[in-house]
Amino acid sequence: MALGMVSLVALTACQKSELVAGEALPIVVEAEVISAFGGSATLAPGLTFVGGLELSSDEPLFGAFSSFRFLADDRFLGIFDTGYWIEGTARRDPDGRLIGLDGVSLAAMLDESGRESRKMLVDAESLALRDGEVYVGFEQRHRVVQYAPVSALHEARPSAPLALPFDTGALRNNGGLETLVVAPSESVLGPALVAISEKSVDQNGNNIAGILDGSLQGEFRVRPRDGFDITDGVFLPNGDLVLLERRFAISTGVAMRLRRIAADAIRPGAIVDGEVILEADHASQIDNMEGIDARSADDGSVRLTLVSDDNHSLLQRTLMLEFRLER
Numbered sequence: 018m019a020l021g022m023v024s025l026v027a028l029t030a031c032q033k034s035e036l037v038a039g040e041a042l043p044i045v046v047e048a049e050v051i052s053a054f055g056g057s058a059t060l061a062p063g064l065t066f067v068g069g070l071e072l073s074s075d076e077p078l079f080g081a082f083s084s085f086r087f088l089a090d091d092r093f094l095g096i097f098d099t100g101y102w103i104e105g106t107a108r109r110d111p112d113g114r115l116i117g118l119d120g121v122s123l124a125a126m127l128d129e130s131g132r133e134s135r136k137m138l139v140d141a142e143s144l145a146l147r148d149g150e151v152y153v154g155f156e157q158r159h160r161v162v163q164y165a166p167v168s169a170l171h172e173a174r175p176s177a178p179l180a181l182p183f184d185t186g187a188l189r190n191n192g193g194l195e196t197l198v199v200a201p202s203e204s205v206l207g208p209a210l211v212a213i214s215e216k217s218v219d220q221n222g223n224n225i226a227g228i229l230d231g232s233l234q235g236e237f238r239v240r241p242r243d244g245f246d247i248t249d250g251v252f253l254p255n256g257d258l259v260l261l262e263r264r265f266a267i268s269t270g271v272a273m274r275l276r277r278i279a280a281d282a283i284r285p286g287a288i289v290d291g292e293v294i295l296e297a298d299h300a301s302q303i304d305n306m307e308g309i310d311a312r313s314a315d316d317g318s319v320r321l322t323l324v325s326d327d328n329h330s331l332l333q334r335t336l337m338l339e340f341r342l343e344r
Contacts (some may be wrong), residue, residue, distance in 0.1 A: 044123055049070065067114055091107040106119045138155070160181075181212070189215075195213070198249075201256055215246050237289060259294070272296070306338075321342055322337065
């Protein structure tokens with residue numbers, strides 16, 4: 018979902034490029050290195066800032082990141098809420114810190130007929146990968162669909178919507194399925210798909226969520242805290258779930274945090290909560306943080322990588338930030 022303040026600012030003028038449905042468009046993305054997180058952010062013991070990038074491009078379609086996932090060898094796949102795929106490779110220095118992006122391309126999300134989908138049908142907000150297949154969660158017309166194969170998404174057409182364990186009629190138009198993530202195969206959930214809403218709540222004020230398949234298929238809830246909305250999530254190798262959350266208010270600006278949910282807490286009928294492991298406000302190097310992924314490092318630690326949605330606004334930035342989480 019777009020950050021609330023976007024309606025208060027002028028958007029950049031975006032003339033549509035010559036992007037042909039069914040083809041990928043190579044683009045150049047410039048990167049400015051961020052070496053310090055700054056501000057008075059609170060990081061839990063064992064979590065440290067590694068570095069980051071501020072990304073920009075002359076291509077008007079670039080921006081509006083909603084979610085992304087690493088593939089292999091620092092290659093990544095992401096989605097824009099404007100209805101585009103983005104693929105590329107993160108470039109690092111000898112110490113493993115981010116220094117740029119290479120081989121970046123965009124492609125339009127296609128409809129069932131192979132045509133570029135209309136905007137109202139491709140408000141893509143969440144992304145998950147499993148067994149070479151790609152799953153995307155959409156707002157406005159709430160649904161989760163599958164695309165395959167991951168190697169040719171510029172030509173891929175969506176499946177029929179997956180069955181969901183909760184009533185989609187309870188989802189808000191602009192606060193639906195912001196998190197779609199696959200649990201580790203060796204976890205209690207198995208490689209199940211898990212979906213969590215951004216700000217759609219039940220009668221008790223808890224976020225609607227569900228395990229979409231597997232032996233524990235069913236609904237659960239996430240307890241919201243302190244006015245933060247859930248914008249994405251990722252499972253750690255041990256099965257714990259890290260949620261990326263964002264808050265915005267005119268008086269205080271934007272804030273973000275990470276909340277860690279214990280692996281054994283997620284069950285049908287459960288109301289889950291967890292410890293905050295990072296919280297930062299506008300004084301730190303953050304923006305409208307929308308996407309998160311995790312990868313294991315050779316030393317046993319986990320790298321958490323976050324991206325932001327600039328809403329194609331002159332007042333916002335596309336950031337890629339990375340943190341190291343000790344084993």
